[in-house]
Amino acid sequence: MASIESKIQAAAAENATLLQTLRETDHAAPDLDNQNKFIADLDRQILESSRVISELDRKRNKELKDHEKYRDSVMRRFAYKATGKREKFTQRAEKEEKEYFEVLQQCHHEAESRKRLEQMLRDAHDVKAQLETASRRHRQAQVDLDGLYSSIFEGPTPAFPEEDRIEEVTKEARDNYHQARVRCEGELQALQLLEKAWKSMSLSVRMMQEAVSASHWDMFGGGSMADAMERSALHKADIAVRDARMLAMQAQKQSPFVNLDSIPNVQMAQGSIMSDVFFDNIFTDMAFHDKIRQSQQQVHRCLDAHTKLVKESKERYDQLKGEVKEREVMLDSARSALQEARAEVFRRVGGGMRETQMTKA
Numbered sequence: 001m002a003s004i005e006s007k008i009q010a011a012a013a014e015n016a017t018l019l020q021t022l023r024e025t026d027h028a029a030p031d032l033d034n035q036n037k038f039i040a041d042l043d044r045q046i047l048e049s050s051r052v053i054s055e056l057d058r059k060r061n062k063e064l065k066d067h068e069k070y071r072d073s074v075m076r077r078f079a080y081k082a083t084g085k086r087e088k089f090t091q092r093a094e095k096e097e098k099e100y101f102e103v104l105q106q107c108h109h110e111a112e113s114r115k116r117l118e119q120m121l122r123d124a125h126d127v128k129a130q131l132e133t134a135s136r137r138h139r140q141a142q143v144d145l146d147g148l149y150s151s152i153f154e155g156p157t158p159a160f161p162e163e164d165r166i167e168e169v170t171k172e173a174r175d176n177y178h179q180a181r182v183r184c185e186g187e188l189q190a191l192q193l194l195e196k197a198w199k200s201m202s203l204s205v206r207m208m209q210e211a212v213s214a215s216h217w218d219m220f221g222g223g224s225m226a227d228a229m230e231r232s233a234l235h236k237a238d239i240a241v242r243d244a245r246m247l248a249m250q251a252q253k254q255s256p257f258v259n260l261d262s263i264p265n266v267q268m269a270q271g272s273i274m275s276d277v278f279f280d281n282i283f284t285d286m287a288f289h290d291k292i293r294q295s296q297q298q299v300h301r302c303l304d305a306h307t308k309l310v311k312e313s314k315e316r317y318d319q320l321k322g323e324v325k326e327r328e329v330m331l332d333s334a335r336s337a338l339q340e341a342r343a344e345v346f347r348r349v350g351g352g353m354r355e356t357q358m359t360k361a
């Protein structure tokens with residue numbers, strides 16, 4: 001029968017390889033749990049977004065019918081004019097137009113949000129596949145290591161209480177590492193989402209500057225081209241603000257320390273086709289220019305808030321990363337201690353067997 005020492009010596013290389021695999025894939029299980037939660041949350045958001053889009057489509061169709069009544073009805077326009085209520089007709093037509101375009105814009109925003117959520121879901125599934133592969137490697141390495149130890153520790157382990165005690169310490173160290181890793185990975189995902197939100201707000205700032213420039217041109221005779229540029233820039237700025245808000249909400253789901261209340265609201269300046277076409281003059285242009293300036297200031301404040309959120313998340317992530325490293329060192333130390341304890345048991349058992357053999361001789 002092979003001695004304990006010879007078994008240990010024969011298993012040394014395999015043991016080192018398995019321990020290295022475990023170290024490389026320790027993160028897989030907690031990261032996979034986190035990723036599954038992230039995917040489940042994205043699934044719920046996409047489902048809710050689809051419901052909202054359906055409701056908005058119904059509302060859009062209704063508003064379109066109301067809008068067309070005033071846009072296309074020559075008789076209705078003539079009747080209001082004939083009774084001296086032309087201004088009332090214009091106000092009603094503008095109201096219906098505004099309500100329709102507001103719903104149309106909401107539909108567009110929600111559809112764009114759902115597209116981004118679907119892309120995030122596809123990316124999340126790609127990451128999940130990688131984590132599943134690493135997790136399978138980890139499980140297999142643990143099974144192989146357990147099998148290796150079982151082949152060496154033949155017989156009941158209660159005879160070796162010190163080895164059992166250190167094994168419990170190792171299990172606790174592994175659990176602590178996994179918990180720290182989950183928190184760290186959550187904060188990392190939150191940080192990445194907040195950085196995307198910051199980039200989106202930076203885009204909104206640039207678009208607002210373009211809107212201000214177009215509005216300035218419009219005041220000095222830019223005409224329909226200036227109006228179109230102004231509307232386009234405001235639309236892009238508004239979408240970017242909404243994207244940033246959505247990304248910040250995603251970040252808070254990954255890290256509860258993300259303070260959404262610190263993000264100020266942005267009231268984006270909204271124009272009107274009726275006022276641009278029928279009531280376009282220097283006074284309306286100046287009034288709308290002031291609204292754009294107000295929105296620009298709000299966007300800048302919102303960018304400042306996102307900058308602070310990124311900074312705070314980065315600090316938390318650095319702290320958690322240090323904690324993970326600490327726990328990882330403790331786990332490696334516990335595993336090494338367990339290996340030493342088992343090697344000591346192997347030596348004691350081996351020594352006892354030799355003494356018995358010498359006594360019999």
